[in-house]
Amino acid sequence: MARLTAETVAQARELMSLYPDSRSALVPICHLAQAQEGWLNPEAMEHIAEIMELTPAEVLGTASFYEMLRTEPVGRYMVSVCTNIACLLNGGYELLEHAEERLDISVGATTPDGMFTIEEAECIAYCDRAPCLQVNHRFFGPVSDERFDTLVEDLASGRLDDDVPPHGVLCRVRREGGLAVPAEQVRAERAAADQARDERAAAAQAERS
Amino acid sequence: MALTEVAPIVTARLRHPDSHTLERYLATGGYDGLRRALRMEPEQVAEEVNAASLLGRGGAGFPAGRKWSMLRKAPVRYLVVNGDESEPATFKDHLLIERDPHAIIEGTLIAAYANQVTQAFIFVRGEFALGLERMQGALNEAYAHGAVGRDIFGSGFSVDVVLHPGAGAYIAGEETGLLESLEGKRAFPRIKPPYFPAAIGLYGEPTVVNNTETMANLPWIVQHGGHAFAALGQGSSTGTRLFALSGHVRRPGNYELEMAKTTFRDLIFAPVLGGGVRGGRQLKAFIPGGVSAPWFGPDQIDLPLSQDEVGKAGSMLGSGSVVVMDDQTCVVRAAWRIVRFFYRESCGQCTPCREGAGWIEKVVRRIEEGSGREQDLDLLLDVCDNISPGLSWPPQQTTICVLGPSIPSSIVWAIRMFRDEFLVHIKEGACPYG
Ligand SMILES: Cc1cc2nc3c(=O)[nH]c(=O)nc-3n(C[C@H](O)[C@H](O)[C@H](O)COP(=O)(O)O)c2cc1C
Ligand code: SF4
Ligand code: FES
Numbered sequence: 001m002a003r004l005t006a007e008t009v010a011q012a013r014e015l016m017s018l019y020p021d022s023r024s025a026l027v028p029i030c031h032l033a034q035a036q037e038g039w040l041n042p043e044a045m046e047h048i049a050e051i052m053e054l055t056p057a058e059v060l061g062t063a064s065f066y067e068m069l070r071t072e073p074v075g076r077y078m079v080s081v082c083t084n085i086a087c088l089l090n091g092g093y094e095l096l097e098h099a100e101e102r103l104d105i106s107v108g109a110t111t112p113d114g115m116f117t118i119e120e121a122e123c124i125a126y127c128d129r130a131p132c133l134q135v136n137h138r139f140f141g142p143v144s145d146e147r148f149d150t151l152v153e154d155l156a157s158g159r160l161d162d163d164v165p166p167h168g169v170l171c172r173v174r175r176e177g178g179l180a181v182p183a184e185q186v187r188a189e190r191a192a193a194d195q196a197r198d199e200r201a202a203a204a205q206a207e208r209s
Numbered sequence: 210m211a212l213t214e215v216a217p218i219v220t221a222r223l224r225h226p227d228s229h230t231l232e233r234y235l236a237t238g239g240y241d242g243l244r245r246a247l248r249m250e251p252e253q254v255a256e257e258v259n260a261a262s263l264l265g266r267g268g269a270g271f272p273a274g275r276k277w278s279m280l281r282k283a284p285v286r287y288l289v290v291n292g293d294e295s296e297p298a299t300f301k302d303h304l305l306i307e308r309d310p311h312a313i314i315e316g317t318l319i320a321a322y323a324n325q326v327t328q329a330f331i332f333v334r335g336e337f338a339l340g341l342e343r344m345q346g347a348l349n350e351a352y353a354h355g356a357v358g359r360d361i362f363g364s365g366f367s368v369d370v371v372l373h374p375g376a377g378a379y380i381a382g383e384e385t386g387l388l389e390s391l392e393g394k395r396a397f398p399r400i401k402p403p404y405f406p407a408a409i410g411l412y413g414e415p416t417v418v419n420n421t422e423t424m425a426n427l428p429w430i431v432q433h434g435g436h437a438f439a440a441l442g443q444g445s446s447t448g449t450r451l452f453a454l455s456g457h458v459r460r461p462g463n464y465e466l467e468m469a470k471t472t473f474r475d476l477i478f479a480p481v482l483g484g485g486v487r488g489g490r491q492l493k494a495f496i497p498g499g500v501s502a503p504w505f506g507p508d509q510i511d512l513p514l515s516q517d518e519v520g521k522a523g524s525m526l527g528s529g530s531v532v533v534m535d536d537q538t539c540v541v542r543a544a545w546r547i548v549r550f551f552y553r554e555s556c557g558q559c560t561p562c563r564e565g566a567g568w569i570e571k572v573v574r575r576i577e578e579g580s581g582r583e584q585d586l587d588l589l590l591d592v593c594d595n596i597s598p599g600l601s602w603p604p605q606q607t608t609i610c611v612l613g614p615s616i617p618s619s620i621v622w623a624i625r626m627f628r629d630e631f632l633v634h635i636k637e638g639a640c641p642y643g
Contacts, residue, residue, distance in 0.1 A: 026393035067377030177352030
């Protein structure tokens with residue numbers, strides 16, 4: 001099931017309607033599509049292109065620029081260990097090394113059971129909990145070697161399923177509500193309001209002089 | 210210790226565990242600022258922000274009021290809130306987005322009203338999964354409450370606010386890169402001029418881009434008046450500001466402090482703030498305002514947290530992140546990791562940035578690993594000089610955006626402050642800190 005499900009297509013169309021130019025929805029739609037299988041496979045990107053009236057190359061061109069959008073398969077859990085300055089000063093590289101040993105893979109690789117991928121991350125803005133990491137963009141820190149081992153066991157056994165969804169699932173809260181009025185109408189109303197205000201200002205000016 | 214007892218503005222609510230909910234927000238005065246703003250003329254609201262001299266909290270420190278005044282009269286205007294926060298060691302917006310999303314939304318609405326914008330976007334860094342969920346949840350609550358959308362609180366003013374997730378690119382935080390990203394493209398910064406998106410912004414239309422913390426200050430400013438805000442701090446550094454303290458300190462974290470009234474010494478050593486260098490060690494150096502900033506040594510620790518003062522002393526307050534390094538820190542390694550970040554995050558459009566970062570990264574790594582040569586230091590400074598001629602501060606710019614000229618800072622200042630340590634690496638063929 002490489003193409004987008006009917007549900008994802010419906011959500012994608014909803015996203016496209018939120019922007020004055022529907023192309024703006026491309027990155028959010030890539031996130032949605034990625035939630036299906038944990039990565040953006042070529043068929044999914046072609047389907048996105050179809051829906052958005054873009055070429056597949058345009059979709060790939062944008063998607064490949066962004067770190068979070070994966071054009072190759074990854075494990076169910078993407079473990080992103082930060083090694084940037086605050087983490088470096090607090091043992092980030094030692095933690096990364098421990099992660100490689102514990103999972104028996106090197107950075108960039110996925111465990112044979114498809115459960116874990118490790119990456120070396122740039123600062124994840126959790127620097128007061130250094131050394132820290134994200135699993136599927138959920139935060140953990142500070143992480144000692146022992147804490148890392150427990151985390152891996154909890155993830156593997158499913159104990160953290162509620163907190164850490166599979167890779168690709170980002171924002172689980174859907175948009176409710178919205179303006180529900182065509183932008184043109186809002187603009188026309190605002191132009192009228194602008195004019196009224198200018199008239200008021202002109203009247204006030206006339207009064208003063 | 211000269212710590213001022215000013216009540217917090219952007220972190221006041223955070224002691225409540227449910228600070229992100231509408232219920233708590235309303236119980237603590239939430240959306241009162243918006244109600245008040247809607248009873249004023251838009252120009253009056255802008256005037257209060259002008260009077261506050263609120264400096265943008267995104268890094269460049271440009272006055273928000275002045276930026277808004279550049280939004281020339283046009284049929285379409287957009288507001289984009291920058292919550293991309295990817296600057297290393299900066300973690301203040303992350304806190305606000307997760308813990309007080311309604312304050313950002315309320316500030317966004319106030320800014321939208323002041324600038325008569327009917328379409329606003331809140332751009333949140335993609336890696337902030339919880340932040341995205343909290344922000345979307347808060348937006349849903351705000352719509353249901355009548356605070357966003359059509360005819361807000363019966364005022365006749367309507368605005369739509371869309372939450373837009375990023376997807377992992379530091380350069381998408383640069384405002385023109387942000388706009389490209391929001392248009393569904395690669396986050397390539399745009400060639401300047403025009404210098405401000407206020408002239409040509411999103412979809413080519415006049416656009417205001419402001420940081421999330423800048424927005425979070427607006428409800429307070431409308432409620433208490435711009436002059437009350439300007440009464441805090443000193444000189445052009447008004448109000449309070451979030452400082453993100455990390456590295457070798459006992460108590461890392463975000464601290465909201467009155468600007469210019471507190472020194473780096475207070476921030477790092479006061480028992481209620483940083484609590485001192487960890488493990489009883491000595492302070493070796495600190496970065497005063499994000500990894501693009503020149504480093505400071507212990508002799509500059511009594512400088513106040515003021516944009517002007519830090520600028521005059523040859524660095525910047527930038528994004529408000531302070532990184533502390535103790536006496537056991539290998540500065541070569543620290544500088545290397547910073548330049549590696551820039552190398553990974555350069556968008557690749559400009560040769561000095563793309564190639565320069567790569568070269569510097571290689572040479573510093575070679576020194577750190579013990580195979581450096583004595584000429585390497587001159588080579589490094591030469592490459593840095595090619596990126597930013599003169600190696601001065603503020604830096605000369607030869608590139609499309611200021612990521613390029615940010616690359617040399619850590620290298621140049623590390624070499625200037627700790628040349629001996631670089632030489633020890635080279636002569637002994639190893640890192641003395643192991
Ligand atoms: C490489 C680079 C990255 C940036 N990242 C951010 C960021 O993550 N968040 C932010 O608010 N500003 C960032 N900025 C600054 C923005 O370009 C812009 O000045 C700011 O969002 C304006 O908001 P303010 O006036 O409220 O500070 C960055 C600038 C550069 C050059
Ligand atoms: S300076 Fe660097 S990051 Fe900025 S536009 Fe040029 S190549 Fe891209
Ligand atoms: S440096 Fe690791 S989270 Fe910021």
